[in-house]
Amino acid sequence: MRFHQDREQLERILDAAHNAALQFLHSLAERPAGHTPEPLPPDALPEEGLGAQEALACFRRKYEAQLSGSAGPRYLGFVTGGSTPAALAGDWLVSSYDQNVSNDGDSIATTVERETLALLRTLFALSDDFDGVFVSGATQANLVALATARQWAFQRLGHDPSEEGLWNMPRIPVFGCVPHASILKALSILGMGRKAVEYVPCLPRRQAIDPAALAQRLAATGGKPAIVIASAGEVNTGDFDDLETLASLCQTYGAWLHVDGAFGLFAACDPSRSHLLRGLNAADSITTDGHKWLNVPYDSGLIFTRHVALQEQVFKAVAAYLGAGPDLLHRTPENSRRFRALPAWMTLMAYGRSGYQALVAQSCLFAQTLGQSIEQSTHFELLAPVSLNIVCFALRKTDADQRDRFLEALKRDGEVVLTPTLFAGKPAIRAAFVNWSTTERDVQRMIEALERGALQITFHTTNSRED
Known part of the structure; x- marks a missing residue:
């Protein structure tokens, strides 16, 4: 039985999983923050079973590339933190x-x-x-x-x-x-x-x-x-x-x-x-x-x-x-x-009260930085004061369809993932900072990506009106 064979290979199986995890985690700093999944052929239930190592290899070949970087520093959707090492x-x-x-x-x-x-x-x-x-x-x-x-x-x-x-x-x-x-x-x-x-x-x-x-x-x-x-x-x-x-x-x-x-x-x-x-x-x-x-x-x-x-x-x-x-x-x-x-x-024992105090303060500072950039931009408007770690903003003079195309363009760009919302009936965008691994450089990359995406939407909107 495969169960017993895998028991004999347990150390190798866990080593393979460990290596897979490290490769994924080390990729987070540059991995696309989001990914729109492409349709794949369905899996068939194997009659005899592949064994754990081949099942892991099969998963990585077929699915791993389409996983998002949601555990990483530039994923600002759904108020999702990463996992601290501890x-x-x-x-x-x-x-x-x-x-x-x-x-x-x-x-x-x-x-x-x-x-x-x-x-x-x-x-x-x-x-x-x-x-x-x-x-x-x-x-x-x-x-x-x-x-x-x-x-x-x-x-x-x-x-x-x-x-x-x-x-x-x-x-x-x-x-x-x-x-x-x-x-x-x-x-x-x-x-x-x-x-x-x-x-x-x-x-x-x-x-x-x-x-x-x-x-x-x-x-x-x-x-x-x-x-x-x-x-x-x-x-x-x-x-x-x-x-x-x-x-x-x-x-x-x-x-x-x-x-x-x-x-x-x-x-x-x-x-x-x-x-x-x-x-x-x-x-x-x-x-x-x-x-x-x-x-x-x-x-x-x-x-x-x-x-x-x-x-x-x-x-x-x-x-x-x-x-x-x-x-x-x-x-x-x-x-x-x-x-x-x-x-x-x-994680509480590893980083203590001071660690979480610093994390909260850092997240709120990054939100303030993004909020200030939004206020200074000609492409966006800040919809509410930044009081904690959430930045609520919108593209100027756009509807929900344009906003959604903007968010999809950001996802394809790979630098940042944001989520859509409504604020006072207006199609809006929300950014949530909570991840321990986010850095000042990540915030700057996000700001640059927002400006690129806004220019792209403006260009397409202008061309479609001329057409």
């Missing part, structure tokens, strides 16, 4: 150790997860009454947070949805200004519905909730349970809600405050920006993403709450073989859980 080493070991981090009984891995959560509480300056758990990403984290909030809301109405379901129950209003798409997805999954969101006006020229408008909405609930969604780092501009004021309103009107801090929570690392999170400790639930500013591989979301007993009512899993301990599986939708805390533990 996080990468940790992630390799996760697969080797292959621990199921659900029960406390037979592995120290669950202790490592709890210790990692404590390290993160320190990094984010969260009080000790917050407890947490690792999940697969921000969408799952928001789902867990909102499921816990749903449990709280219906219990206030004398109903236990975790046991009795949602049949014939009233809609719980969810108030937000610009909730992330993952919030809407989570509400759909939870049976609360995307239409549960009642959009509150934003502050003028901001992507932040108008507290006065929210106060009116909360007052109109008549003391019935409601959920408020706040942003710590809004996805298009990096804007922050006034968490302190929102927390006070939620306490006054008896609402649940959920803070979506997918990347903005890391502002806590930098003393010059930590004031943006004033009031955070009064939240009921908080979510963030490890694959963003923590710079660990994908599959790393975090949910913190001050109501872990409610969380465990929703997610408890009862079976004779699972035991009855205070296990982490009772806090997440998953029973089987990979050891995803290890890369986070490795």
Whole structure:
């Protein structure tokens, strides 16, 4: 059997994988930041199997060239960090150790997860009454947070949805200004519905909730349970809600405050920006993403709450073989859980508070540099002040089709990947700095690529009008 043959060749197989990884990682500085995939013939399931080394070689021949440089320094799409060297080493070991981090009984891995959560509480300056758990990403984290909030809301109405379901129950209003798409997805999954969101006006020229408008909405609930969604780092501009004021309103009107801090929570690392999170400790639930500013591989979301007993009512899993301990599986939708805390533990221990303070400051400085270049350019306009690590801008006098052609031209150029968005109804572009390996030279290369791409679009647009 191929299994047994590969066991005898394990060292060679891992050496081949190691060499492949190093070649890819060393290429990131010059590798195209993005790649539009070309269609390829489908794979056929081999009858006898190729063996691990030939399967790896086959993958590299067929697919590797079309992988993006998303782990590299000039990928500014989707708020994606890379993997620090320590996080990468940790992630390799996760697969080797292959621990199921659900029960406390037979592995120290669950202790490592709890210790990692404590390290993160320190990094984010969260009080000790917050407890947490690792999940697969921000969408799952928001789902867990909102499921816990749903449990709280219906219990206030004398109903236990975790046991009795949602049949014939009233809609719980969810108030937000610009909730992330993952919030809407989570509400759909939870049976609360995307239409549960009642959009509150934003502050003028901001992507932040108008507290006065929210106060009116909360007052109109008549003391019935409601959920408020706040942003710590809004996805298009990096804007922050006034968490302190929102927390006070939620306490006054008896609402649940959920803070979506997918990347903005890391502002806590930098003393010059930590004031943006004033009031955070009064939240009921908080979510963030490890694959963003923590710079660990994908599959790393975090949910913190001050109501872990409610969380465990929703997610408890009862079976004779699972035991009855205070296990982490009772806090997440998953029973089987990979050891995803290890890369986070490795990178936190390797680089410490000062390392992440420097990373946040550097990312924000690079965003400011790009923002200043956008303001000085004749081809672009800056749509919002650069308040953190996000730059939101647009091509002047272009529509969505031209913007998309511009972004595709940038991808073909290979120097930078950006993502499209809408801002105040205008086709816009978003750049997000979070990668530990980005340098000043990378930023200059991006700026030059933007100008080249804009000239190309202008040239084609002018010619098409003349034609």
